[in-house]
Amino acid sequence: MVGIPSGADADNGPALDPQQLGVYFALMEAVSLLQHQVEVQLRAEGDLSYVQFQLLARLASVGGHLTMTQLADGVVYSRSGLTYQAGLLEKAGLITRCPSPDDERSTLVAVTEEGLALVGRVLPGHVEVTRRLLFEPLSDDDLHHLGDIMTRLRDHMRAQPPRSAVPRKRRPSRPSAAQSAPQDQDR
Template structure:
């Protein structure tokens, strides 16, 4: 039997760990910034960003797939945002199983208040270390990787795990 570590070559393994470390460092700084500037979690900021960029309400499934988050976790986060008056949720008139999520004026205002700090952190942590050519190459590479990953069925399409019934 082959050792599972040998399945990735040294270059692949090294690249994988560098990518994870860079993403973790960036996410940590972003999380601190959105909390300090807006009292938001990283996922809440992502949800507001998706809604600001949408041309209308999104379903909870669209949001979960867009931010790559579990349905139950998203429901909890949406509840917090709704309680804070940053989003609204309503049944879809077209699909009784779907819930539509819209951003409120207060949610839009908060997002735009937090965004400049987010841009500053992202620029400082990521883009300042790259040349224009680097940015082109990184954009091309990450688009290919993302598209390859997105070609798989979305997480929301996975069947829900059923809890065993206690008899």
């Protein structure tokens, strides 16, 4: 394992103590293991990625439409990545996209009947994987405590501005070939 420096870092404050570091790695590993198994199930039963399932399930749960920004913030996904995934889902006939009548800058997204049917088909397997891996080893008391902890963490993290409110970083423009080519000094 790579050594993690201990002590204080002038830029970031004190380092994580061993218990904090252990909790962090256990959480990240558990999330990765669960997400991997869910992804395997979704691919096998519906040819869907985890993100595509999240988008379809979120749209199905609202029973109407959401803007692309609401979807991106809800599933915590980049704008460009969401646009790409929505394009794939639209091409497959699982969602529709159209301009918002209320805001010309917004695009509305809705799940189609085919999309709802697909969610209904993969949901039982999704529930089974989640129940087996996440909930089976927990007592009712564990579940209560975990729910409280995860809700507190989520609410703390969601208190930050949504990703859609964070200005996009501008990439520095690269000089064209003519601008970057050495100038002939003999002219």
